[in-house]
Amino acid sequence: MSSELTLYGYWRSSAAYRVRIALNLKGLAYRQVPVHLLKDGGEQHAPEYRALNPQGLLPLLVDEGGGGVRIAQSLAILEYLDEVFPVPALLPADxxxxxxxxxxxxxxxxxxxxxxxxxxxxxxxxxxxxxxxxxxxxxxxxxxxxxxxxxxxxxxxxxxxxxxxxxxxxxxxxxxxxxxxxxxxxxxxxxxxxxxxxxxxxxxxxxxxxxxxxxxxxx
Amino acid sequence: MSSELTLYGYWRSSAAYRVRIALNLKGLAYRQVPVHLLKDGGEQHAPEYRALNPQGLLPLLVDEGGGGVRIAQSLAILEYLDEVFPVPALLPADxxxxxxxxxxxxxxxxxxxxxxxxxxxxxxxxxxxxxxxxxxxxxxxxxxxxxxxxxxxxxxxxxxxxxxxxxxxxxxxxxxxxxxxxxxxxxxxxxxxxxxxxxxxxxxxxxxxxxxxxxxxxx
Missing domain, CATH: 1.20.1050.10 (Glutathione S-transferase Yfyf (Class Pi); Chain A, domain 2)
Known part of the structure; x- marks a missing residue:
């Protein structure tokens, strides 16, 4: 069980919600960093966040255990989690x-x-x-x-x-x-x-x- | 190399175009069945096609070698091809x-x-x-x-x-x-x-x- 995962998300972002479910299903601990989609014209457009994720979209997963790798796109994150932390699986074997x-x-x-x-x-x-x-x-x-x-x-x-x-x-x-x-x-x-x-x-x-x-x- | 793959597509559908590239990169033979997106209000909405793919979207891959399995969504097809016909790969190993x-x-x-x-x-x-x-x-x-x-x-x-x-x-x-x-x-x-x-x-x-x-x- 890793505690080196950080999820940049927003409570109402349904793509971030997908990743929270996946992390929970795997029993992985993770830190959350909120990025407010509505405040100040959208914090996802701010230079600080763009430096992490040039797409300016949520969610973003940072895995310090994987050398600080940053992964965008919720389904790419789900696939990554299933490969790096295979048990319990998110996808069937067949x-x-x-x-x-x-x-x-x-x-x-x-x-x-x-x-x-x-x-x-x-x-x-x-x-x-x-x-x-x-x-x-x-x-x-x-x-x-x-x-x-x-x-x-x-x-x-x-x-x-x-x-x-x-x-x-x-x-x-x-x-x-x-x-x-x-x-x-x-x-x-x-x-x-x-x-x-x-x-x-x-x-x-x-x-x-x-x-x-x-x-x-x-x- | 399989010759039991059938791709339902349309020449200008860019999702079908993705799958054609993937099949070609793997050197897989495949039969194409055109589904005209504009003719008669869209052949993708016709009952015959909906019976194969209820989403009424292109592309659809049918793999007779896989027991006639029908797979929708271009990226799901790419993942399937990479699992079932792993060489040459579409995705890196890491x-x-x-x-x-x-x-x-x-x-x-x-x-x-x-x-x-x-x-x-x-x-x-x-x-x-x-x-x-x-x-x-x-x-x-x-x-x-x-x-x-x-x-x-x-x-x-x-x-x-x-x-x-x-x-x-x-x-x-x-x-x-x-x-x-x-x-x-x-x-x-x-x-x-x-x-x-x-x-x-x-x-x-x-x-x-x-x-x-x-x-x-x-x-």
């Missing part, structure tokens, strides 16, 4: 199952989340003059389109979690997306497989301790 | 280097490409009434923001490709993104590291044979 779990996680990470990210919503308002209601429609459109596809895709798992009875890579991506959906009052009743996964994960410590509201920087 | 390569590829796949995808551009026009010029500004904004970050991020590779002297996972994502950038007349002169990678990859057979214009369904 290549086909790994591909199925990764594909569902990537559907969330590539085809839902980036479209509803803060910077995109800000662009819609500021640059395109999109009114709040149309912006909410945009949000729900990509969320519903994406979750409906994830719901259908979950059929391949036949009620299993990423690791059979145990959550991992997929659930680390799905639970934060569902958190966002609820925050924006999206109706999830059309997605029974997703709701089943949520019900199985939410009581677990790894998820409860990763929840946005219990983070030190939550406001 | 976990830190793997994380750096994956993070750059994910920056393209999550933070550039989804925002400029056909379905998003269609939504901007049809649902939000965004004029062509503002839509071009949107396109260039996310492309420039993203490529600038990738350019800075490439510093960690110090002039190396994914596999040192050999292209792999990152280049399979970067070259299609640069193809799109050129198609939309984006100025790339601010990105010398990216242009250097392009210059090293473009002459290679694996990339030349994956180019959109030489695909059978190119129009």
């Amino acid at each position: 290549s086909v199952q790994r591909a199925q779990v990764r594909a569902l996680a990537l559907h969330i990470a590539c085809d839902i989340h980036p479209l509803n990210n803060l910077r995109v919503l800000q662009y819609l308002s500021a640059e395109l003059g999109v009114a709040d209601e149309a912006k909410s429609d945009w949000y729900r459109h990509w969320l519903d389109t994406g979750l409906a596809a994830v719901e259908q895709g979950l059929a391949v798992l036949s009620g299993r979690l990423s690791l059979g009875q145990r959550p991992g890579y997929l659930e680390a991506c799905l639970i934060p997306q569902v958190y966002n959906a609820r925050r924006f009052n999206c109706d999830l009743n059309a997605y029974p497989r997703i709701l089943d996964i949520v019900a199985r994960c939410e009581p677990l410590d790894a998820f409860a301790k990763a929840a946005p509201e219990v983070q030190a920087d939550a406001q | 976990s830190v280097q793997r994380a750096q390569v994956r993070a750059l590829a994910l920056h393209i796949a999550c933070d550039i490409h989804p925002l400029n995808n056909l379905r998003v551009l269609q939504y901007l026009s049809a649902e939000l009434g965004v004029a062509d010029e503002a839509k071009s500004d949107w396109y260039r904004h996310w492309l420039d923001t993203g490529l600038a970050a990738v350019e800075q991020g490439l510093a960690v590779l110090s002039g190396r490709l994914s596999l040192g002297q050999r292209p792999g996972y990152l280049e399979a994502c970067l070259i299609p993104q640069v193809y799109n950038a050129r198609r939309f007349n984006c100025d790339l002169n601010a990105y010398p590291r990216i242009l250097d990678i392009v210059a090293r990859c473009e002459p290679l057979d694996a990339f030349a044979k994956a180019a959109p214009e030489v695909q059978a369904d190119a129009q």
